[in-house]
Amino acid sequence: MLRFTRRACAAVLSSLAVHAAACAAPAAEPxxxxxxxxxxxxxxxxxxxxxxxxxxxxxxxxxxxxxxxxxxxxxxxxxxxxxxxxxxxxxxxxxxxxxxxxxxxxxxxxxxxxPYTLVYHRNPAVKSIRDLRDRTFAVNLGSAYWEWLRHRYGLDGARSIPVSGDLSLFRNDPRMVQQGYSLYLPARMAQAGVAVQQVTLASLGYRxxxxxxxxxxxxxxxxxxxxxxxxxxxxxxxxxxxxxxxxxxxxxxxxxxxxxxxxxxxxxxxxxxxxxxxxxxxxxxxxxxxxxxxxxxxxxxxxxxxxxxxxxxxxxxxxxxxx
Incomplete structure (x- = not known):
């Protein structure tokens, strides 16, 4: 028959209490x-x-x-x-x-x-971005990419206006170029029945x-x-x-x-x-x-x-x- 002293019993009970508390403690919140x-x-x-x-x-x-x-x-x-x-x-x-x-x-x-892109009305005569230099560009005015494009591709003479979410201006102006994302803007134009082409900034060297x-x-x-x-x-x-x-x-x-x-x-x-x-x-x-x-x-x-x-x-x- 096993016998425990009072001190030994207290030690066992204390140890069990510690283990029980550890098991009951909640996991740390992330x-x-x-x-x-x-x-x-x-x-x-x-x-x-x-x-x-x-x-x-x-x-x-x-x-x-x-x-x-x-x-x-x-x-x-x-x-x-x-x-x-x-x-x-x-x-x-x-x-x-x-x-x-x-x-x-x-x-x-x-x-x-x-995935910035410049979208324009479909025109087989447009072979490069320089062919768009006499158009109106709807862009983020003063943005770094636009200033670099103007500098790199001779677009200083192009008229620029603030870009907006209203695509009716683009639809109604065949000489407008619209900034957007290649993931969305061409598809939205196609859905609206507007035939477009695009040139991406990455293809122009701005990555x-x-x-x-x-x-x-x-x-x-x-x-x-x-x-x-x-x-x-x-x-x-x-x-x-x-x-x-x-x-x-x-x-x-x-x-x-x-x-x-x-x-x-x-x-x-x-x-x-x-x-x-x-x-x-x-x-x-x-x-x-x-x-x-x-x-x-x-x-x-x-x-x-x-x-x-x-x-x-x-x-x-x-x-x-x-x-």
Whole structure:
């Protein structure tokens, strides 16, 4: 027969109580991670929405929440001021912000190039963008890409007006050129019965990444959280590319301007042109590409000569990227 002293019994009971308390303790709550987008929900942001929908990152202790953008959202100053941990932006805007002192850096490229395009009424006589130099361009006035295009292709004489969401001006003016995204604008024109052609900015040599960015402070002080977010977002883009239909109800529900047919056509183009490379390299950024873009901005006096493009990005947070 086993006998326990009073002290031994107390020790056993204390040990059991500790184990019971450990079993009853709730798991630590995941750390909230807010990602601020630069426009309303649409397929070129799909990997971020997919990461939220699939609850990616929970195993690493983070909970991703995506916030829609819009005309009043400015992701760079809002992330820099702590209103979100991460945001998305165009690489040229990030370079300009960095030059002005904003403490932000890109950590992943989700778009090899922002799919900007210039759409014009179909005309077989138009062989290059120089053939459009006497047209009216509806563009983001004063934007870096437009100033570079004018400088590079001799469009200084072209009339330019502010771009808007009202496509009736374009439909009614056969000599107008309209800025938009290649994923959406040509399809919308076709749906409206307007025959168009397009020339993409990437084909003209202006290739600004679409990037996920955060602050210098986050990279310095919370590198594990940044890496976990990058990993979750990369997986989100892979999941979307494997089955884009799974995200369709969410995005078309959030944005009525993207009906299912347009979502599907945009997804096909996005996957074929931006996501078709080596999945292991998704998100990687080239230092040479950043330098090229910085030189283009310097050519039109948007950046000072000799600006250090390397200050605007951190390539170490996506594993497997070559130097």
């Amino acid at each position: 750390v909230p991670v807010r990602i601020l987008l630069n426009w309303f929900a649409q397929p070129d942001q799909a990997g971020y929405w997919q990461a939220q929908q699939d609850k990616l990152g929970r195993d690493a202790g983070i909970a991703i929440t995506v916030r829609q953008g819009g005309p009043r959202i400015q992701t760079i100053p809002q992330v820099a001021s702590g209103q979100a941990e991460f945001g998305i932006a165009n690489a040229d805007d990030l370079l300009l912000a960095r030059a002005r002192g904003a403490p932000v850096r890109a950590v992943l490229a989700h778009l090899d190039h922002v 600004s990444y679409g990037v996920l960015f955060t602050t210098d402070e986050m990279i310095r002080d919370r590198p594990a959280l940044v890496r976990a977010t990058v990993a979750a977002v990369r997986q989100g883009w892979r999941n979307y590319a494997a089955n884009p239909a799974a995200l369709r109800p969410l995005l078309t529900g959030l944005n009525q301007q993207i009906p299912p047919a347009l979502y599907d056509s945009a997804s096909r183009e996005l996957i074929d042109t931006q996501l078709a490379g080596d999945p292991a390299k998704f998100g990687c950024m080239s230092a040479a590409r950043w330098r090229e873009l910085a030189a283009q901005l310097a050519a039109v006096k948007f950046l000072p000569a000799g600006f250090d493009a390397g200050s605007a990005f951190d390539r170490t947070l996506v594993p497997g990227c070559d130097s």
